[in-house]
Amino acid sequence: MRNSKGRIETVQLEIRYQRMKILPPMGKKSRYPALTLTVIEAVENQEPVGRPKIHWKLLTDLPVESAPQAIEKLNWYAMRWKIETFHKILKSGCKAGEPRLRTANRLANLISICNYPRK
Helix, strand or coil: CECCCCCECCCCEEEEEEEEEECCCHHHCCCCCCEEEEEEEEEECCCCCCCCCCEEEEEECCCCCCHHHHHHHHHHHHCHHHHHHHHHHHHHHCCCCCCCCCCHHHHHHHHHHHCCCCC
8 A cells, every 4th residue: 555655555454254135124125125245344453653544344245255356346445546536637627527528428538638648
């Protein structure tokens, strides 16, 4: 992971995962089905200096049957900050919300223009 100064740090996480069935509230059983979800928990073993300990709890409807699959889902979760930053840049820097783009093709064209190298 990267610390607050952007330097790469190695952390050790204990990872647990469990598939479980979540039932709807008693009064809504006729309208909503039970959900089968996977709970993934990642906890940092050592107490770090200068930052909070990592303790993630994720719920997903994707099956997780092995440690590598759990790690894959955690990596996806870790990417969410990059995705959030990308969306923020699209909205504020590229003003992607202002043109009121209604199709994926129009948005792709705008992104292409925004990524065009400037001199």
